[in-house]
Amino acid sequence: MATVEFKQVHKTYPGAHIVKGIDLKIESGEFLVLLGPSGCGKSTTLRMIAGLEDISEGCIEIDQQVVNDLEPKERNIAMVFQSYALYPHLSVYKNIGFGLRLAKVDKQIIDSKVRDVAELLELTPLLDRKPKDLSGGQRQRVAMGRAMVRTPNVFLFDEPLSNLDAKLRHTMRAEIRQLHDQLKKTTVYVTHDQVEAMTLADRVVIMHEGHIAQIGKPRDVFLHPQSKFVAGFIGSPTMNFLKGDVRIDDSSNYWLNFAGNDVQLDQSYSGNVGEVDLGIRPSDIYLSPKTCSHNNPLHEFEANIDSYELLGATALIVVSRGEQSFKVEVSANYALESGQAMTLHIDLSQLHIFDTQSGAAVYRVIN
Template identity: 50%
Template sequence: MAKVEFRNIKKSFGDVDVVKQFDFTVNDGEFVVFLGPSGCGKSTTLRMLAGLEDITSGDIYVGDRLMNKIDAKDRDLAMVFQSYALYPHMTVYENIAFALKLKGLSKRDIDVEVRKAATMLELTPLLDRKPKELSGGQRQRVAMGRAMVRTPKVFLFDEPLSNLDAKLRGSMREEIKELHRKLQTTTIYVTHDQIEAMTLADRIVILKDGYVAQVGTPTEVFKRPANKFVAQFIGNPSMNMLDAHLIDVEGEYYIELGGIRIPLPERFKALASKNIALHFGVRPTDIHLRAEQVDHDRVVPIGVTIRDKELLGASILLKTEIEGQPLMVETQAAELDVDNVTLYLDLDAIHLFDALSENSLAS
């Protein structure tokens, strides 16, 4: 195990800057997820650490060892790819054992390590099969087993579940989490799937356009997004985002959404003397159909008409609008028969962002 340090990392392909600025430290034994949309630089950053891409500038350390000029095979890292990358002519046993053979281990030691990994990943009955005889989930477990037996300093996962169906992704997430719990190996996991990030990570690094948009625990990035991008990228359904501005009514400040006035919460009082355009954010789950669903009295009633309904299973998504701006509410499916309703906004759960910088304005 080892900590991983990225120091002022940049990566360009010709005139295109893919990773523009990346400074971050992964602690020893930590599970960190790099999360972001396609093209944000997350996989490129991982590949630079693995030695599969050259670094344009900056330094990468694993423990106290500078990695920049070290060949990929000598970095003592194990990578699990999206495409599995198994040898089709080898059995499961041979695929897992291959790296150990290259190390020159004895047949007895190889057998011990392969069977230990196979037991942990429930692959023992499959050891004599070829990859073509396995399901997608089984192939991914073989790829994980091949990485495990190397006992690397760091595990690297590059979107390993993207090729699996939803049910398999769920079970594989559990297996990866349990694997990390048992091995406690430093792990960096790349994905564009926020569910994977929220369920697996100790900390999440959210990237956008080659920069770090926010770093935090799953709870922190969900409840206290640093900017509008993070607020809308994390959470499904996405956070409602409406144009708004501040008004002063006899010394009291309000957020105005069209003709609706919402008292300015205490944590935004520093805005009171500023005249800035705002984005008003609230998650669909923080809007309620009954005031008593909020465990305090800091609620604001808003009358709306339900324009459309989308059944999500255990819940329903109500599509409404405020002064022409769309507003979505997620509530229990039992309340499907509502039409014209009064909504209750939880003031403790609203977010405000500067319309120019898009950064959070919470103190």
């Protein structure tokens, strides 16, 4: 196992600054996920660890050794790509052992390692098959086996499940996490899929325009986003954003006015007086006050259903109130249809407040 540390790492191309001064330490044995939209710099960050991209400024250390000038083969890392990158003319057995043969490892050692990894990945019955005879999930396991057989200090995954269907992605997520728990190797995993990030990561790093927007455990990032960007990126369905206004009274108390409601804020409020952006998740808007948390303050309002989308056990409805639209997540048991008028209840204890200019989180009504 090994630590991986970024110290003020930049990556620039002519006319483009892709990674902008990242400081990050990945602990030994940790499963860390780099998450963000396309173009945020996450894959470039991973490729700099691997040595596939040069570092423009700063340094990367693997197990306290600066690796800026080391070739990929000298870093003792293994990478699993989105495209599998298997050799179509070689069997599963030879694909898994290819790197060892290239390194001129003894044939008996290669055989032992390949068969051990194949058993761990449940590939033993497939060792004589060619990649064209395998399913997508089996091919991905072969690609993982080829990385594992070298016993690296660090595993790198670059969107390895994006080519698989939804059901297979779910299965492979569980397998990857189970393997990590068994091997306990330092793992850095890149994805744009927040479900993968939330289910796999010990910690998740949210990247935005080359910067780290937030680092934390998945649950903490979801419940306590530090910016409007993170709040809007994490969570499905996405968070609703509204406008509010903060004022201060003669006793120096802060009050939030939201849709005609005054909610007193405690002294943890760190924003300015005036207009603010509010965030509320679709799951915190209810059809009935009985489903809200006990004794939480509520805002009740009338709205019309614009659209209804069945998601399975839940449904997503879009409602409108004047010029404002809200997404609301409800149980699929409710018989609802477009055009229907209804009363909704917002759980004010779940409101997030963001600075209108910077987007930084300045308050959550109840922490």
